[in-house]
Amino acid sequence: MPRPSILWPVRSLAVLGIVAVTVAVAAPASANPLKSADVTVTFEAARNILPTDGWSSVSAVVRNAGPVPARGARVTLTMPAPFENYGLSTSSDWDCVHTYPAVSFDCRYLRELAPGAKAEAARITPQLRGATVGQRLTGRATASTPRETNTGNNADEQVFQVVGNGLIEGVFWHDVDADGVREAGEPIVDPVHYVARSVDDEDRYGWSNNFGPYRIQVPAKRYSVEVELSTQRWRFTRPNVGSDATDSDLVPYSETTYYQYGRFGPFTVDVNRPTVIDVGLVATS
Structure with a gap:
């Protein structure tokens, strides 16, 4: 003889006094945070203690310290008067604009900079004109990319001292x-x-x-x-x-x-x- 079917009563959750709540559960944090390029810059100077008519060769050196390639890297360098610009030297990897006689350049990197890689330095030759003994003059370099999470290492400075x-x-x-x-x-x-x-x-x-x-x-x-x-x-x-x-x-x-x-x-x-x-x-x- 066939067994009778058992029908369970269906009640509304509202009738039972239970309120349905939708809970947004956060996905577990990824072991690898959002990756991005991290360009750094170093201001390098062959000479930084100069006579009143002295000259130096200065460079802005850009590196990618991040885990992914850097695209659209840019670097600038400026030096105050009485320094004057006596020439810019870069590789074909950079597209640069520089000023004269004021000492400055603004360069855009035309290639992708791989993680851990260093770009060929952008160099300029400044010479003092009309400096006085005792002056302390500060040059500054900056670097950037369109998307970067760490900007604390995007600038560097060098102090130049004028001596007799x-x-x-x-x-x-x-x-x-x-x-x-x-x-x-x-x-x-x-x-x-x-x-x-x-x-x-x-x-x-x-x-x-x-x-x-x-x-x-x-x-x-x-x-x-x-x-x-x-x-x-x-x-x-x-x-x-x-x-x-x-x-x-x-x-x-x-x-x-x-x-x-x-x-x-x-x-x-x-x-x-x-x-x-x-x-x-x-x-x-």
Whole structure:
């Protein structure tokens, strides 16, 4: 005999006093947030401590620190008067407009900048005209893309300091008796290679095969002097064994098969008096 069907009563939720509520449930947070490009900019300067008529080479370097390619990257750079523009240099990846004599450029990157990649730098050469000692001048670079979530790294600055000039001078002499002291009759000789290298930027001064007493005018900042000798002709004598007026100031620090290297410094050039660096050499034959 067939079983009877059971019919369950259907009641309205409203009749039962239950209110239907639609609840919007948030989707679980993604492990990877919305990805976007993140361009950064660095203001780079070959020299930032300059005499009143000094010049430098400055660059705006753009990188993509984000996880996706950057499209439409843009970079600007400006420097205040009395800097004047003496030339812009870029690669074909940039479309640039620059001003003259005011120092500024505005460049648009024509390619896609891959994650972690660095674009070829946009460079400009500024020179001071009518600057005064003691001035501090600030250059600024900015970068951007059309869509970017992190803008805290889109600007960078560089301070340029204007200083007076000072002198580095001295002699290279043949220390005949190799005692480290210059005595009457010991002759002046020529070194192989001499360079005064700035400690605080990329500035440098020097020569090869100069003869006689030397004198170099340099911006008043910190330097280290290095000399290279051919060991077929010379070696450094003993340093710092007498008074500053008669002893040798360079200290040997390295040697190869054919060359010996000596160094003095770091030291600060004073505009009011020369820095004297004398070097004694002993003949190898």
